Amino acid sequence: MDFLQTFGATIADFSRHSIAFVSLENLALMLGAVVVGIVFGVLPGLSATIGIALFTGVTYGMALDKALVVLLGVYIGAIYGGSISAILINIPGTGSAAATCLDGHALALKGEAGTANTLARIASALGTLFGMVLFLFFTPLITRIAIQFTSPEFFWLAIFGILICGSMASPDLPIKGWIAGLLGILMALVGQEDIHGWERFTFGNPNLINGIPFVPMTIAFFGIPEIVKAMKGRGLSVASSVGVRRTPIAPVIRRNLLGILRWGSIGVGIGAVPGVGENIAAWVAYGDARKRHPRGREFGTGVYEGVMAPETANNAAIGGSIIPLVSLGIPGSPPAAMLLAALMIHGIRPGPLLSMENPGIIPQIGALILWGSIFMLVCGLVLTRAMEALLRIPQTILMPIIGVLCVVGVFAYENNPFHLVLVFGFGVFGYFLDRMGYPAAPLILGLILGNMADAFLRRALLLSHGNILGLINRPISFLFFLACALTIANQLGLVQRIKAILTQSRGARDSLNR
């Protein structure tokens, strides 16, 4: 009964805030923020985190509720915007769109860029709204689960993410994806490590103390190879056949409604785990979609679900990552960490009392997310049409422009010339990896998560006094361990072999009984 009452009160508050939002100023701010967010998402090198960071400074003088409109608008726009460049030019605009490249770009090459973009947009909006609903009603419950994540769980989650991504992203052999993931982990180990503060592989270069930054690396491994490949081509435009085939969208959405709920839950769940974020969420959802799809083997050649799953999950992770932020002051993802910083600059100190002392904040943020996803749907439609047209430009002209934008984006973020050296150095390496069929996505995910895996593994061992059982003796960590083990076993064909042995022995038994 009590529960129903809070339920009703939340709905009432939420609708009140959603209606109160409508003012010319708010609508204009949200429109501008979502457009800027989408542009940040589209441009490789600029991401949701960077967008929120930049706008934290811009909104410093604004009132808090206006600042929140801008920051959430940028956040929602940027996470969605990454999919546009992933689909159109095979360079994920943000790390969270890396999984969208696989089937999204394949669809674009088949002339279905329009369909892929529409699917990504609708999936993103539905994901965002799903995240919003869970945020509105289940914040206390999800917080209680998320806080149970300790070092072993973080370690396994990072490994699981890299494994899934590695086995999905590789064009031929899954082992190549894992090798790329290991290379990423190796690169993540550069710099001052978290446990003892010692430097590894820095060769005395102070620029490497804080490790290899991942923004220049996304450009080096996703951007440079695509640009070089385009220059080697015959100057054709990517999708000269944009919009040639128009598939009706509604039936695709309808048959995937259950999937959307599942991918949304994956997004919210992984988003809510402190500090992990939408990158892993997208890959886990992609893996889930591929496993359950009747034509799972065709993933990577342009399956609609391959676009919808990661886009639902990475946008659902927005609501997820705000859950522990509002309930405990703990950000669930890197962009949410920036959001936390922005709140603190505005004199709000998120913590366990925030939602008690500002009871309106959860429905208020919920309302902003609702409006953000509406604007995302509309702006996305207009912007993608414009950008699809851009693709009619021959690649030999388009890609150098994209190259310049990439490099400017890298430099503009931290103004560090050393990052340019990194982009070009690793860009050459990235090109050859790409030619040999080693996918970039697991490498980048390894780079992002490698440090986490390393530090949490050693922290877990420190806390269990070196006892390796400490890594698997809790329910959640054991489940994650099993998931990792099964992923490896499955890829190595062990599962099939065991199944074969079982059926054989059953067959033998049956014949004996007879």
Added chain:
Amino acid sequence: MVRFLRIVYAAVAVLAIAACGSSPQTARPYPVRNINVTVFSSQGGGSDRWARHLALLMEKDLGVHIICSNLPGANGGSGAMKVWSARHDGYSVLGASETAMFFGVNAVAPTADQWEFFIAGGSPGVLAVHHSAPYSTIQDFVGAARNQARKIKIGNSGQGKLWNIKAVQFERAAGVEFQHVPYNGSGPAITALLGREVDAVSCSAGEVVEYVRGGLVRPLIITETYSMEMEPCGTIPSAAELYPERAKDFRDLFQWLGFMMPADVPSEVLETFGRAFDQAVRHPKTEELARAEKVRLLALRGKEAKDMALRMQSVASWFSKELGLARKDPAELGIPKPE
């Protein structure tokens, strides 16, 4: 008409040339243009929030804009070197914190003797436990640390960082041994405390104040020379009260937030900037921020700030060496051992 215009053009040209030729001494006093503050850590951290807050108040006083940007990297060295390599004229200022005391041993930027400091204040260190922990006073906690077969686990924001050193200073004063568990920042360390992965955390009062108010975390001791009020737990005693013989340890190393400029910036520039800084720190808005973030205001600059920084640098550097983290030996840098 045309002729008249020509004369006007000529006059303008002559005036312009005269303006260019005039020496900077006769120009208006500092500041004539916008001041750039480079914060050496990322957006939203303590150094960033305080630099932006103070800059906004100082703008009015100085009559120019103060533009804050962030350049994290190399443990603060990236931002510091940007300011160092710009002209030492007071238009490039570093937004800094006590992390700057490690510049020398980290070999990323010049040592403290080559800088001027403007220290607004800082939040005191605290040792805090989970609300369901069996210790209600620091005496229980130390007693348990002495008797338990397994070491008590203390989370901190990173090996060799301020809050790690504070916890080490405390265990030495108390004569016990903790297991120190480093995290990547105070936020994750506090998260680990809430998930009960560690028994206690060493961080700043400001970082933990909301969890104390929310009843999730209980502060046991302030690792400084002064006690502090923390609602709803009342006055939290200081480590110096408990171990007066080790008070000096807790005095010479603490968190601070503020600005730095190269020491060879003209003294009148330092003075003008400093006066505006003093006013900003004493502003009621700053007092309000300090109350919310549990910051003790100091408003130190000039010789006082420099002496303090030098003392702090010597403690920080030799600690760094002891933990095996110094890239450069403090003795080589001419940093004296703390007395």
